[in-house]
Structure formats: C-alpha cells, structure tokens
Amino acid sequence: MINEFDxxxxxxxxxxxxxxxxxxxxxxxxxxxxxxxxxxxxxxKICAQDPSxxxxxxxxxxxxxxxxxxxxxxxxxxxxxxxxxMFHVRHHDHLICTRCEETVEFEHPLIEKYQIEIxxxxxxxxxxxxxELLGICKNCEKSGDSAWHLSKKTLLQSSYRLKQGTLQxxxxx
Amino acid sequence: MINEFDxxxxxxxxxxxxxxxxxxxxxxxxxxxxxxxxxxxxxxKICAQDPSxxxxxxxxxxxxxxxxxxxxxxxxxxxxxxxxxMFHVRHHDHLICTRCEETVEFEHPLIEKYQIEIxxxxxxxxxxxxxELLGICKNCEKSGDSAWHLSKKTLLQSSYRLKQGTLQxxxxx
DNA sequence: ATTATATTGATAATCGTTATCAATATTAAA
DNA sequence: TTTAATATTGATAACGATTATCAATATAAT
Ligand SMILES: [Mn+2]
Ligand SMILES: [Mn+2]
Ligand SMILES: [Zn+2]
Ligand SMILES: [Zn+2]
Numbered sequence: 001m002i003n004e005f006d007x008x009x010x011x012x013x014x015x016x017x018x019x020x021x022x023x024x025x026x027x028x029x030x031x032x033x034x035x036x037x038x039x040x041x042x043x044x045k046i047c048a049q050d051p052s053x054x055x056x057x058x059x060x061x062x063x064x065x066x067x068x069x070x071x072x073x074x075x076x077x078x079x080x081x082x083x084x085x086m087f088h089v090r091h092h093d094h095l096i097c098t099r100c101e102e103t104v105e106f107e108h109p110l111i112e113k114y115q116i117e118i119x120x121x122x123x124x125x126x127x128x129x130x131x132e133l134l135g136i137c138k139n140c141e142k143s144g145d146s147a148w149h150l151s152k153k154t155l156l157q158s159s160y161r162l163k164q165g166t167l168q169x170x171x172x173x
Numbered sequence: 174m175i176n177e178f179d180x181x182x183x184x185x186x187x188x189x190x191x192x193x194x195x196x197x198x199x200x201x202x203x204x205x206x207x208x209x210x211x212x213x214x215x216x217x218k219i220c221a222q223d224p225s226x227x228x229x230x231x232x233x234x235x236x237x238x239x240x241x242x243x244x245x246x247x248x249x250x251x252x253x254x255x256x257x258x259m260f261h262v263r264h265h266d267h268l269i270c271t272r273c274e275e276t277v278e279f280e281h282p283l284i285e286k287y288q289i290e291i292x293x294x295x296x297x298x299x300x301x302x303x304x305e306l307l308g309i310c311k312n313c314e315k316s317g318d319s320a321w322h323l324s325k326k327t328l329l330q331s332s333y334r335l336k337q338g339t340l341q342x343x344x345x346x
Numbered sequence: 347a348t349t350a351t352a353t354t355g356a357t358a359a360t361c362g363t364t365a366t367c368a369a370t371a372t373t374a375a376a
Numbered sequence: 377t378t379t380a381a382t383a384t385t386g387a388t389a390a391c392g393a394t395t396a397t398c399a400a401t402a403t404a405a406t
Pocket of ligand 2: 208209257265267278
C-alpha cells in the first residue's frame with residue numbers, strides 16, 4: 001500500500017532532490033494534523049521537537065509537497081495560507097463562516113460536472129478550480145452578536161475604529 | 174435613472190463623509206474601464222489628468238466604493254488585486270487562463286442554486302461566494318508552447334531557474 | 347578523494363497594501 | 377462671522393507573509 005512518504009521519496013528522486021531526515025520529520029508532523037494547518041502551527045509543533053529548525057525550510061518543504069501533489073494551499077481570508085493534505089482525500093470545496101472562520105467541507109457532483117461543461121463550451125482545458133461559499137454559521141447566527149457585528153461593520157465602513165473606548169479617526173483603506 | 178454617482182453620494186452622506194471633486198474624478202475614470210482594472214492602471218490614467226494625486230487616495234476611494242457595493246475586488250493569481258464595477262452588472266463567475274491570464278465571465282443558474290442548497294443543508298446563511306475555474310485557453314493550448322511551458326514548470330518544480338543561460342540554484346519556495 | 351550538487355538556517359528583501367501624521371479643506375455650531 | 381469639530385489629502389513609514397540570498401554544511405557522483 002503506497003503512502004505519502006513513498007510518493008514524496010519518488011518525487012524527490014525524480015527531481016534529483018534528496019530525501020532527508022528533516023523532510024521526513026516535517027511530513028510526519030504535517031500528517032498529524034487534520035484539515036487545514038497554518039504554517040505557524042506547524043512550526044510550533046516542529047520546534048517542540050527541534051527548535052533549531054528554521055521557518056524557511058518549512059516553507060520550502062511545503063512547496064515541494066505541493067509540487068508533488070500531496071498538499072494543497074488555500075488562501076482564504078486573513079492573508080495567511082493554510083495547507084491541506086490531498087492524498088487519499090476526496091476532492092471537496094469549502095463553506096466558510098466569515099465570523100468564526102469555521103469551515104465545512106462539501107462536494108457536489110453536479111457542480112463539478114457543470115464546471116467541466118462550462119470550460120468546454122469556452123474551449124478551455126480545465127486544470128483546477130476554486131470555490132468557496134462565504135456565510136454565517138448557525139452558531140454565529142443565533143448567538144445574536146449581530147448587533148455588535150453590525151455596529152462594528154458600520155464603524156469600519158464609516159472609517160472609524162473603536163479604540164480605548166473612544167472613537168478615533170483612522171485611514172480609510 | 175439612478176447611477177453610480179448618486180449612489181456614491183448617498184452612501185457618503187449617510188456615512189457622514191464628503192463628496193469631493195477628487196472622489197468624483199476617481200469614480201469617473203474608474204468607470205471608463207471595462208472589466209477588471211488594476212490599481213496601477215487606474216493610477217496612471219488619473220495621474221495623466223493630475224499628477225499630484227497620491228496612490229493612497231486611490232486605495233481609500235476604492236475601499237469606499239467597495240463598501241457601498243459599487244465595486245468588487247478580486248484576488249486572482251499574481252498577488253495584485255483587480256477591481257470590477259458591480260452596478261448594473263449581472264452576477265458572474267470567472268474562467269481564467271493560467272497562461273495568458275485571459276478571463277471569461279460566465280454564469281450558471283444551477284450552480285448558483287446548488288450553492289444555496291448546500292448552505293442551507295449545513296445551516297449556513299450564504300453571504301457571497303467565490304468561484305474561479307482555472308485552465309488553459311484555446312489559443313494558449315494550440316500555440317504549442319506546451320513544450321516550453323512544461324520544461325519551465327519542471328525547472329520551477331525542481332527548484333531551479335534558468336538564468337543567464339545556465340542552470341542556477343535558487344531557493345525552493 | 348575529489349568534485350559536483352543539494353540542504354539548511356539566518357537574515358535581508360520584496361511588494362501590495364495600510365497606518366500615521368501634519369497640512370488643508372469643509373461643515374457645524376455659537 | 378468667528379470658532380470649533382470633523383473630514384480629506386499626499387507623503388511616507390510600517391506591515392507581514394512569503395521569497396531570495398548566501399555561506400556553511402551535508403550528501404551524492406565520479
Ligand atoms: Mn478542506
Ligand atoms: Mn468579471
Ligand atoms: Zn461561525
Ligand atoms: Zn491563454
């Protein structure tokens with residue numbers, strides 16, 4: 001039964017790169033996590049085992065894992081990427097609560113099918129897709145923070161920010 | 174017949190912000206463009222009219238236009254955002270050629286419908302979505318650059334880069 | 347052994363975007 | 377009209393996740 005380690009090894013050999021203890025360790029720890037992992041989380045757990053490991057190596061190794069198809073990087077909201085294992089994981093898309101950032105994974109065969117049809121009709125060769133549904137989860141919806149959130153939104157919209165209990169001007173980006 | 178200018182004016186008034194000549198000018202020029210505009214393109218055209226206008230004001234004004242729903246920002250590949258007018262424009266999603274960056278706009282009612290159904294089934298309130306199909310357009314496909322692209326991809330994957338005619342090591346991000 | 351190539355960590359650089367701030371301009375209040 | 381309060385603007389510094397650079401080291405090929 002082939003596994004991630006063998007695949008990674010083969011990929012590295014094929015690319016004339018090397019299967020090192022460090023790369024093994026990083027893959028090992030990455031696979032401990034379920035779902036979406038942030039680089040920082042990963043780095044912490046790795047540093048617990050060996051604090052001398054630099055963050056650059058982490059980025060480099062993740063990049064390699066992406067190149068060989070074992071990992072996928074997502075760019076959801078906050079600028080930071082998250083990494084998700086892709087081997088022996090069904091394809092799925094994401095439903096994201098914009099309030100608490102909870103994510104739900106789903107798949108919809110018909111949507112997938114229509115995506116292919118659309119591409120064909122425009123003469124495109126579909127390589128991949130990104131689909132994210134953004135909404136408010138049940139919890140956030142009922143925990144009636146809506147008032148606070150609304151006012152917060154208004155404050156942000158009107159280019160003010162609550163700071164130290166008073167309203168202070170800020171820039172309007 | 175209500176237009177973007179009136180909507181923007183109303184929005185500003187409502188937020189106790191001001192309708193200034195500069196904001197009018199920026200909106201004016203933005204509306205000259207069709208489709209997706211980059212901030213840099215916009216800045217050039219604006220500077221042609223008045224070189225003293227700072228880029229910060231552009232970002233600020235675009236942000237306001239987004240807040241009031243007249244504009245949408247997209248984050249496709251290359252890190253840079255593009256801005257698209259949203260008023261009197263049908264909702265659509267995007268099909269993007271990853272080689273030449275050509276984009277095609279499309280809509281598919283059933284996909285939209287299923288998105289809503291999916292959200293409901295998980296108890297989410299759908300607020301928005303993002304769907305991008307990534308592929309190779311007909312032109313790029315047939316202009317048989319595939320050999321070059323393949324080798325380029327391999328080079329990138331194997332963490333090398335063609336530089337000054339020789340193969341030089343580079344980092345592996 | 348000797349040479350060629352790959353890996354690693356520290357650290358600087360990148361770059362689109364945001365924040366800060368002081369000078370003006372505009373509006374509201376007195 | 378004065379006076380105070382608030383908003384706008386441009387220059388420029390800061391941000392922050394990611395990437396590049398580089399020298400030291402490790403590994404593979406010959
Ligand atoms: Mn997932
Ligand atoms: Mn569009
Ligand atoms: Zn939530
Ligand atoms: Zn193309």
